Amino acid sequence: MYSFDYYNPTHISFGEGKIAELDNLVAKDAKVLVLFGGRSAEKTGTLAEVKAALGQREIVEFGGIEANPTYETLMQAVEIVKQQKIDFLLAVGGGSVIDGTKFVAAAALFEGEPWDILLSWGAKVTQAMPFGTVLTLPATGSEMNSASVVTRKEYQAKLSFMSDHVYPKFSVLDPSKTFTLPERQVANGVVDAFIHITEQYLTYPVNAAVQDRFAEGLLQTLIELGPKALSEPKNVDVRANLMWVATMALSGVIGRGVPHDWATHMIGHELTALYDIDHARTIAIVLPGMLDCRREGKQEKLLQYAERVWGLTQGTNDEIIDAAIAKTRGFFEAMGIKTRLSDYGLDASSIDKVIEQLEAHGMTALGEKQDVDLAMSRKILERNL
Secondary structure, three states, X not given: OOOOOOOOOOEEEEOOOHHXXXXXXXXXXOEEEEEEOOOHHHHOOHHHHHHXXXXXXXXXXXXXXXXXXXXXHHHHHHHHHHXXXXXXXXXXXXXXXXXXXXXXXXXXXXXXXXXXXXXXXXXXOOOOOOEEEEEEEOOOOHHHOOEEEEEEHHHOEEEEEEOHHHXXXXXXXXXXXXXXXXXXXXXXXXXXXXXXXXXXXXXXOOOOHHHHHHHHHHHHHHHHHHHHHHHOOOOHHHHHHHHHHHHHHOOOOOOXXXXXXXXXXXXXXXXXXXXXXXXXXXXXXXXXXXXXHOOOOOHHHHHHHHHHHHOOOOOOHHHHHHHHHHHHHHHXXXXXXXXXXXXXOOOHHHHHHXXXXXXXXXXXXXXXXXXXXXXXXXXXXXXXX
């Protein structure tokens, strides 16, 4: 296991009825900008519950943050922060709203062009506004980490940044708030969390037994409970466990002391930016081909994954790996998520555009060994036509 530092200051308030805790979590004299996505936060009553919990605090609302939060929309929120002299941000929604709020928190105090936050991967962020979250869609783990992904429509660019300055001060996780989610979003959340885990786990061994077993347990939990979340939508125990798995998947715990991949995400981001396909669905397209094309470098961990997660031990190494990849693809499909480019109306010509964007954004050496060049990225996408 590699040496590492681990820091995570986010206060988690977990359970039914925990939105009421906002009164204790937000300063009494705060002027709060509540950020959310579409109108579902209003329709479900969550927004009203949040406002009631905030009591007499002065509240300004900002809605309309997209499923892939855009720079253009978020900069409107930055202007409101400055004009209204906001001193606390509260994200009410899923990972997209939380990611967007992180960018607003950093951009509102940033000296210079805010786009540089993303171009520098967060290295230029020296301060950020305090903010909290009320999670309504478990998927990205953004409620307990320091990462954010933002799309700039003008450039068809989807870029990420990280900074210790944008950890949420707190996150409220009430599993009952996921009951009204459409099946599509529930499925997306399960698959998104699954691939977050594999990006930190399916690399190469470094004798990190705790991280490996933790990751494997999380994957098995998703495999067990993901279908139940669709068939038993009001099962609060299922939703609670899935919510916590998604948070743990990207809280930093399983990723400390081990190599990371993230090539699947980088290629998936380009598919989303170009073709407006849900994030979880683009990475579900990419991952099976990624594992297939890179089986040699990932062989030890793929065999471990096959045995410990799927119980596969019979056959040659290649046969076991083939079966593990087929099981992975089958799980995504069982969750209602298609895994081929053709399922989304894309063909070989679409791959050319993705490769062009990867090159334009400097994504020419991806993966845990930085060996996924543009030719390999093309091969991976072709494997998933």
